[in-house]
Amino acid sequence: MAQIKDVALHAGVSVATVSRVLAGQTAVTDATRQRVLDAVKALDYRPDLAARRLRSRRNDTIGLIVADIRNPFFTEVSRAVEDIAYQNRMRVILCNADENPDKEALYLDLMRDENVSGVILSPTLRTLARLPLRDYPFPLVLVDRCNPDTVADAVVLDNSDAAYRLTTHLIEQGHRRIVFIYGATSATGHQRLDGYRNAMARHGLDSEAHAVPATADDACQATRQRLTVQPAPDTFIGSNGLILLGITEALREVQLRFPEQVALAGFDNLPWTRLVEPGITVIAQPVYDIGQAAIELLMQRIANPGQSIRRVVLRGELLARGSSMRRAA
Amino acid sequence: MAQIKDVALHAGVSVATVSRVLAGQTAVTDATRQRVLDAVKALDYRPDLAARRLRSRRNDTIGLIVADIRNPFFTEVSRAVEDIAYQNRMRVILCNADENPDKEALYLDLMRDENVSGVILSPTLRTLARLPLRDYPFPLVLVDRCNPDTVADAVVLDNSDAAYRLTTHLIEQGHRRIVFIYGATSATGHQRLDGYRNAMARHGLDSEAHAVPATADDACQATRQRLTVQPAPDTFIGSNGLILLGITEALREVQLRFPEQVALAGFDNLPWTRLVEPGITVIAQPVYDIGQAAIELLMQRIANPGQSIRRVVLRGELLARGSSMRRAA
């Protein structure tokens, strides 16, 4: 493996000059620059990243800690983050916390060990609550989840508002006994719950919400359970794509028809929501944009650590489909 | 930030001893080991990974280059790889090649630069073809995709056989005019195509296959297109989950009923395949197992570079659902 001194020798210059050429500095003659680049090519020289990072104390790597990689929301966010990062010559270390605060803490430690330039995180409720107590040695951008009082850059949906609009839509379609099932571990679930409750209260209706672990199986279980209890609900809302999936499975098991026997709606415009007859009404999130906004925010903060805290709030779009339509009288 | 010499000072030993304790070597007295560990804790010392990697020339990082992170198959593989890797104190760099050979080459170079201990790769056809020409400076394990003659460790499904079984099942159910839609860029698609062709030929039926870019949209487009041409097919097979999704969308658009008007089957037991009425028949892959086998294979090779090439072939399971059932006469 060629080293920088081999390149220097080959080009007839000093190692410092080679380093400068590779760093893209200006204080080099065009002629020598060219000789160095030729030598680099001739020897197929590639700088040793470990050495570079040790000496320069820079890393050009960012950490991305997602709550659940199986959730298509996060895979799409990851895609965006990765795209933009590599366009800017940064590496990404992707970690999957599986909605587990311990894993999350572990990965945050790991990021510190790796001396990353910054981290994008979708925190569980516990980590979010502890955020003010800890002091991380890197810039942190939250994505998908934050509280009104969190002191960190963040990119989120207008969760409460979107849930309010979704619930209002259902009420306007004549549904009344609306049950809300949400993920217990995420701030998102709670904010959407707020929106749901507000909409219900404003129309003089009683709220009924169930917290579950944020997996399809748990949501399915909870829905089954609820169906055994009278009075049966009109309508279910799932606070994210995985939960909506679980609810749908449970309703399909007992052969309930949408929207005649039960109405259904939720968050995340996943491909299958269009396929299930007669189409499931959802709030669509601008997923790629969320990821893109997050990494751009992070890079801005890395470049300028002193800048004031920013929060980007994106709007969800209501896609009304058959599952929420007014049922025949 | 505490350094190793601070720890040494605090514990009253030399830096070498500290390093030895942290490396878990045996040639240290219990008493000194304890003093060192106390000092580490007291100073909250964390080794500088860049320095360690530079000096030791080890990295304990593996690269995972998946073909398409949006394909749930690969997200589940990633989960498995990550789980096992971190259990073994290894880091994972996850890269998404988007089925693009150029991106793939870029990431492979990146892995070389990062000096990773090994790489898990799901190659496009082009990269697979070029594999013998290149010589990578790290162990390589292929996952999901390989040829009979590829000279590398690999973990794959019994693709041809599974497709054969699936096609035979459809034929036995009375379907005849079966169209196979597959991803052009992956070896998997071609192997499944072989199995399909064999089954058709054995029953004296004509094959009809269409290659498409491996996305749901392209599969949807191709299906729409095919539906405009007479004679209309009995049945569609999608060579993976994304393509199956695209086909399903196209068939739903024109309101065709399963299995009365058209039958449908494919690969990947994704959650939504159970939800679409009356359930879509699929070959289920042991996804987590595939990822687990891949990283275990890789770790074995890292530990023992000289061992002979291994190929792990896992069996797909046919889940017969309503979409492939015999239609009423």
Add this chain to the structure above:
DNA sequence: GGTCGCAATGTAAACGATTACATTTTCTTC
């Protein structure tokens, strides 16, 4: 008790880059 052997520990040289500082070259300007 001296010597040998081995275990425990210490000293200092790597690892391969970047970069502060020193030096040389080139360009202005008179």
Add this chain to the structure above:
DNA sequence: GAAGAAAATGTAATCGTTTACATTGCGACC
């Protein structure tokens, strides 16, 4: 053409570990 400034280049220290090699300590054995 000389002086001085600025640009280009070179020399060598440095980043924080690991590890080869040197040294010390200690018990066993004769």
